[in-house]
Amino acid sequence: MLSCSRSLLSQTIKRKTKTKAKNKTKTRLKTNKNISRKQKFIAKNQQLEDNEEEEEEEGFNLKSSAPSHSHGVQPLGNLYFNPGSINSRNTGLGNLQILSDELVLEILGLLEGTQLGVLATVSKSFYVFTSHEPLWRNLVLDNLKGGFLYNRSWKVTYISTFCPSFDVSWNSRFSGLRVKDFYSDYLFQSWLCANLEMKPEWLERDNIIRKRGISLDDFVVTFEEPNRPVLLEGCIDNWDALGKWDRDYLVNLCGDVQFSVGPVKMRLEDYFSYSDQVKEERPLYLFDPKFAEKIPNLGSEYEVPVYFREDLFSVLGKERPDYRWIIIGPAGSGSSFHIDPNSTSAWNAVIRGTKKWVLFPPDVVPPGVHPSPDGAEVACPVSIIEWFMNFYGATKNWKKRPIECICKAGEVIFVPNGWWHLVINLEESIAITQNYVSRRNLLNVLDFLKKPNASELVSGTRDRINLYEKFKNAIEASFPGTIDELTLEAEEKKAQQKKMSFWDSVTDSKVGAFKFSF
């Protein structure tokens, strides 16, 4: 799915597996690996019926404001229902029809607004293609950066900015030209993902451990050391932010200050006026690592919960990597699967709103995610909603099930280092998150920074390559002997574990003998 990156090509492979998997979601077929051609045909028919159901059930699956594709685009499967029907996608593209949808969009991605406008009138097919919102989003962000004022859609935003004399107001009643006989899996799926709401069955599982008022020691022993996630209740009750941070307060407080939003920077008020209106697959997400430096009040109205106060990167002072972010976004925004940088652990506190979390342990790669062998890249993971549509179902039958939860205002989730995680906001949310290094994962972090491809993997700081040396030296300076101590402890533990398994086996054999003697 096209998002803020101009290239769709990395999505090409994903696209093929997606259409197969899409057919799987609503059918009784157990695996899609061995689907024969005939079964695929049946699957597509069922998909069609289900789509029709989906479209008619208002507010259940689709956002009620979008009962069907605004231009009438249908998935390719529907074409099978109308044998003899022509796909106006092809006739309207002429010589270009042999190109895939992604390639057509790749070409259109090079055009300016005027050129897109001209093409839009060539044929109905071009009209549909050139209406693809991500194209206009790129044009707006490239030309206006964060200085845009979102107006109904990216296309209208572009026109109202660059052609202010053009009257866009009459268009509010007219939702666009509807095209018959246009079939395209890619464009249909793109629209579907932008308009789908989270299904209840995706939100049912909540198997995280919840704790309230545990001691720091308990936390370290039960969760931090064994590297397990936990949801902590009640530990941010004393935050000023909980009572104070609502929209009006924040907008007044932040005024014209620019916050990091994806590839651009925006005023908070402008961001809210975007997030109120937008309906897209990957909404722009406000994720700023310098919020406390920009607005000191924001920094003083929260404090780090007691469990996470050991913060060893602080020895680097101003040279430390980015470590804390304010996160604001509408329903549907979030982060697709990733592992946090530099092998750090993290905590995430929800101040307003609700977040759905899905976590996998470090050794379990989530379905649908393809990290490169050196871990430097995660092959452009599918969008959040597409992951739920196509891959969430697979986790139900896996032995290694993910940890899931819904985190509400006032709750804090602990994300242990190395864990894969995905987050989606179920409503507009405001949260604070910090990454940190404590003694428990100091050695892990040093190992990570030592890696030969550190310059690609290490993030959040300008001076990537020297971070290992700097950090190590700074730790030695502030906490002399700690690294050696921890290394010794780790080696002892390993030796003990080996010993234990030996004794375990001895005990077992005793038990066996005991039973046997009966």
Next chain:
Amino acid sequence: MAFTWSKTIYMGLDPIFLTELSISIIIFSTIASSKKSRVSKIKTADNEIFEVEEAVATMSNTIKIMAGDCSGGVIPLNNVHSTIFARVIEWCKKHVDDGEDLEYYKGALKNCDATFFEVDQAVLYHLLTTANSLDIKPLLHQGCQRFVDMINGKTVEEIRQLLHIKNDFTNEEEDETRKKLWSSVVGMNSFILL
């Protein structure tokens, strides 16, 4: 050997240095020739085999990955025809030293590519599809740019003729669109459908 030595002494060059130098030259040329001999064997869909320098072939990320899997064997490309592949390789040979920075390829077509892209539309589109499936981003980018150049400045009717498209808007729909006239910022007459 003795003759050579005496010659070098005569020329004032330290014979030991010269021996070391000649050994280095021998080693270097061995390495160089072994690099040259690193050739990828690629088989296209119509069973034609291409022997291509590895550096050229691996401009395609797809081939790079497959080479890793095939370890020295023949790399099969099951959906690329030899005629198109030959052209792709021709382009890659020209650009093998241009580095991987995509920024270099953005903007107008490179002069050296002008003639390369003067081809039939059918060939161009096959080039695009092949560049995509072989994951050669610079070639894909240049190919798309070529298409953009082709349609730039053309009127709607001219584009339809170029791409063999029949106008499929009904009269009603066209009236609607003409209502929404938008004089573009560049001064070109164009209109946009909302």
